[in-house]
Each structure stands twice: as structure tokens, then as C-alpha cells.
Amino acid sequence: MAKGSNQKLKILYLMKIMLEETDETHSINITEIIAKLGNYGITAERKSLYNDMESLRQYGMDIIGEQQERTYYYRVVNRPFELAELKLLVDSVQSAKFITAKKSNELIKKIEGLASKHEATQMQHQVYVAQRIKTMNESIYYNVDAIHEAIAENEQIRFQYFQWNVKKEMELRHGGAYYQVSPWALSWDDEYYYLIAYDAANDMIKHFRVDKM
Numbered sequence: 001m002a003k004g005s006n007q008k009l010k011i012l013y014l015m016k017i018m019l020e021e022t023d024e025t026h027s028i029n030i031t032e033i034i035a036k037l038g039n040y041g042i043t044a045e046r047k048s049l050y051n052d053m054e055s056l057r058q059y060g061m062d063i064i065g066e067q068q069e070r071t072y073y074y075r076v077v078n079r080p081f082e083l084a085e086l087k088l089l090v091d092s093v094q095s096a097k098f099i100t101a102k103k104s105n106e107l108i109k110k111i112e113g114l115a116s117k118h119e120a121t122q123m124q125h126q127v128y129v130a131q132r133i134k135t136m137n138e139s140i141y142y143n144v145d146a147i148h149e150a151i152a153e154n155e156q157i158r159f160q161y162f163q164w165n166v167k168k169e170m171e172l173r174h175g176g177a178y179y180q181v182s183p184w185a186l187s188w189d190d191e192y193y194y195l196i197a198y199d200a201a202n203d204m205i206k207h208f209r210v211d212k213m
Contacts, residue, residue: 006040006042009040009042010044010048010052011052011056013040014033014049014052014056015056015061017037018056018063018076019076019079020116020117021036022116023075023079023083023115023118023119024077025118026116027066027073027074028075029071029072029073029074030046030049030072033049034049061076062078063077079114079115083115083119086111086112086115086123087123090108090111093107093108093111094108095191097191098140098192098210098211099140100140103140103141108123112124139213140193140213143159143210144186144193144210147183147186147195147210151185151186156183157180157181157183157197158178159178160172160173160177160179160213161173161179161208179199180201181195181197181198181199181200181206181208182200183196184197184198184205186210192209192210193209193211194210195208195210195213
């Protein structure tokens with residue numbers, strides 16, 4: 001990217017730096033900000049950064065400035081999610097059996113992106129996904145979304161249903177025949193998602209564990 005293009009993105013990179021580097025207990029000064037902007041190929045003067053900070057405040061970022069001895073420091077406070085709330089989300093993702101270990105790690109990484117790098121380190125200390133009991137069905141994450149959409153649109157869904165044999169191999173039920181049902185709701189029980197649906201062919205309500213679909 002040309003240097004001129006980088007300069008046009010200065011305020012966006014400033015926002016990125018403030019969100020990544022600062023929080024309730026970590027601040028940054030103008031000299032450090034100028035150095036970090038330089039890593040993105042952006043040059044900045046102090047006066048322009050003061051104006052940019054004010055623009056970010058007007059945009060809605062809660063930026064506090066405080067003087068410590070002869071240096072002025074800035075930090076972002078009152079983020080959309082508090083650290084305790086993010087840790088709760090991480091714990092929920094970790095303990096959810098219906099999410100694979102791979103998808104759990106991907107989601108936790110995204111949750112960490114909502115915090116500063118200092119707070120993200122605290123969340124990483126509690127990550128033990130590989131040691132948790134997890135499903136092996138990678139499509140579960142998208143199945144839940146597809147079912148929600150079908151319920152909202154009042155549409156039927158069609159799927160195959162399987163079970164794990166003693167060799168931990170996927171084994172399709174009913175010889176691999178497809179189920180076609182009208183989804184009514186998703187329920188959460190014993191850390192698994194279950195689909196409650198009407199099976200018109202058998203004129204009955206059925207329950208399906210979503211991670212086996």
C-alpha cells in the first residue's frame with residue numbers, strides 16, 4: 001500500500017492501536033502512538049493526533065487522558081464487553097460439547113479480539129479446549145444457524161442422521177436415508193443442542209441431537 005493511502009487510514013489505525021494496546025489499567029502516550037503508527041507506514045504529528053483523539057471521542061470511544069509526571073497518557077475504558085463478560089463467553093465456548101475443539105479455538109480467538117492484548121492474555125490462561133469432551137462433527141456450528149433460519153422462514157429441512165459405533169466411526173442410521181421434517185424449536189439440554197421437529201411421514205414429534213445431523 002502506498003504511503004499516501006496509509007495516511008488516509010491514520011485515524012483507523014489509531015483506533016486499532018488504542019483498542020489493542022490500552023484498557024482500564026494500561027495506557028499509552030503520544031510518543032508510543034507515533035512509533036506504532038510508523039509500523040504501519042504512517043507519519044503523524046502530535047497536534048494532529050490530539051485532534052484525532054477528539055474525533056474518536058465524538059465517534060463514541062470512551063478515551064480518557066491523564067497526566068503522569070510530565071507525560072500525558074491515553075486509554076480506552078468502558079468497552080462494549082467487560083473482561084469478566086468475555087471470560088464468561090470463553091468458558092461457555094470451552095464447555096459447550098456441541099462445538100468442536102477446532103471451532104472452539106477459532107471462536108475464542110475472535111472473543112480475545114474484543115479485548116486489549118493485555119486482557120486477551122488473561123483469557124488465554126484459562127483455555128484448555130483440547131482437554132474438554134467435544135463433538136467431532138465440524139458442521140454443527142452451521143447446522144444450528146441453518147435450523148434457526150428454517151424455523152424463521154417456516155421451511156422444512158432435510159438431513160441424514162448418524163451415530164458413532166464402537167470404533168468411533170460415523171455410521172448413518174436408516175441405511176443413509178434422509179429425514180425430512182418441519183423444525184419447531186431448538187432446545188439446550190445436558191450441554192447439547194436438540195432439534196424438536198414434526199415428522200409428517202410418521203405423524204409425530206421427534207427429537208434429534210444436532211451434532212449427529
